[in-house]
Amino acid sequence: MHAHTASSDQVFHALGDGTRRAIVLQLGSGPASVSELARPLPISLAAVVQHVQVLEASGLVATHKQGRVRTCHLVPDALLEAERWLAQRRALWEGRLDRLEALVHARSPVDGARATAPSIAPIDAPCEEETP
Amino acid sequence: MHAHTASSDQVFHALGDGTRRAIVLQLGSGPASVSELARPLPISLAAVVQHVQVLEASGLVATHKQGRVRTCHLVPDALLEAERWLAQRRALWEGRLDRLEALVHARSPVDGARATAPSIAPIDAPCEEETP
DNA sequence: GCAAAAGTCAAGTACCCACTTTAGTATTGG
DNA sequence: CCAATACTAAAGTGGGTACTTGACTTTTGC
Numbered sequence: 234m235h236a237h238t239a240s241s242d243q244v245f246h247a248l249g250d251g252t253r254r255a256i257v258l259q260l261g262s263g264p265a266s267v268s269e270l271a272r273p274l275p276i277s278l279a280a281v282v283q284h285v286q287v288l289e290a291s292g293l294v295a296t297h298k299q300g301r302v303r304t305c306h307l308v309p310d311a312l313l314e315a316e317r318w319l320a321q322r323r324a325l326w327e328g329r330l331d332r333l334e335a336l337v338h339a340r341s342p343v344d345g346a347r348a349t350a351p352s353i354a355p356i357d358a359p360c361e362e363e364t365p
Numbered sequence: 366m367h368a369h370t371a372s373s374d375q376v377f378h379a380l381g382d383g384t385r386r387a388i389v390l391q392l393g394s395g396p397a398s399v400s401e402l403a404r405p406l407p408i409s410l411a412a413v414v415q416h417v418q419v420l421e422a423s424g425l426v427a428t429h430k431q432g433r434v435r436t437c438h439l440v441p442d443a444l445l446e447a448e449r450w451l452a453q454r455r456a457l458w459e460g461r462l463d464r465l466e467a468l469v470h471a472r473s474p475v476d477g478a479r480a481t482a483p484s485i486a487p488i489d490a491p492c493e494e495e496t497p
Numbered sequence: 498g499c500a501a502a503a504g505t506c507a508a509g510t511a512c513c514c515a516c517t518t519t520a521g522t523a524t525t526g527g
Numbered sequence: 528c529c530a531a532t533a534c535t536a537a538a539g540t541g542g543g544t545a546c547t548t549g550a551c552t553t554t555t556g557c
Contacts, residue, residue: 241386242383242386245377245381245386246381246383248377248380248381249377249378249380249381249382250381250514252515254377258454260458261453261454261457262457262461263461266533266534267533268532268533268534276515276516276517277516277517277518278533278534279516279518279535279536280515280516280517282534282535283514283515283516284515298534300523300524300525300533301522301523301524301533302524302532302534303533303534307455307458309455309458309459312452312454312455312458313451313455315451316448316451316452319444319445319447319448319451320444320448321393322390322392322439323439323441323444323445323448325393325394326392326438326439326444327441382544382545384545398503399504400502400504408545408546408547409546409547409548410503410504411504411505411547411548412545412547414504415546416545430504432503432554433502433503433504433552433554433555434502434503434504434554435503
């Protein structure tokens with residue numbers, strides 16, 4: 234239903250550039266015009282405009298033009314979406330860790346555990362750093 | 366103190382690539398060898414190795430080699446760090462929104478408010494989409 | 498011991514994209 | 528009206544990097 238639902242692909246690609254992250258950083262402390270964003274940056278104004286376009290396409294920032302000045306501001310929803318993407322991977326992974334740990338810590342053979350093979354990769358040894 | 370503290374720069378750059386995110390996705394559901402990671406991908410094994418190297422340098426994944434097989438797994442800490450970066454920008458921005466809203470909703474002139482200009486960008490009008 | 502499997506290393510190519518320059522359009526203040 | 532200001536649009540250039548290929552090393556199954 235949202236006007237511009239950006240794929241997390243675009244979001245992460247947008248955040249993949251240092252200059253763009255600097256812009257997001259600056260926008261974190263308030264809305265700014267394109268020239269204001271450009272001022273601290275060591276690149277041309279045109280370049281900043283291009284970055285803003287990428288950020289806008291990603292949904293991370295929104296802009297509105299009034300007169301001759303375009304004002305940019307962050308869109309928290311997009312930030313949140315990216316955050317959730319990361320959180321999900323992490324949760325999935327940590328969930329696995331928890332289950333593994335549960336298995337390891339189950340000194341007494343627990344009946345509740347399914348007879349199905351854990352499908353978790355067997356960790357045979359504490360394993361050294363690189364086997365030379 | 367951590368052995369490999371990756372800059373969030375490297376983390377976001379790593380996540381900026383689609384193939385790399387696909388790898389992270391797959392690793393989300395369990396550790397995998399390089400060949401396993403390569404199987405569903407439409408690229409050569411060597412390319413996957415390179416991606417894994419980038420991910421490892423970013424701190425997002427760790428690997429250990431046993432015999433001839435290198436096993437990769439996610440590092441939740443790195444994920445969490447990126448998550449926090451986003452959360453902080455968002456919090457900052459939403460904090461601003463809250464303060465603004467507080468000002469707007471202050472129907473009765475609050476004495477507690479400083480006489481200093483709010484340094485918050487003035488929002489004069491509900492403003493239309495683009496002024497043609 | 499040999500061959501297949503699983504990576505590793507080094508070049509090389511091709512494409513993407515960050516950035517520049519140049520030229521142009523609205524908008525605003527005096 | 529004139530000159531700044533604040534972009535906008537288009538084209539071009541260079542560097543980075545994703546990906547390939549081919550040769551080589553190590554491990555493992557038979």
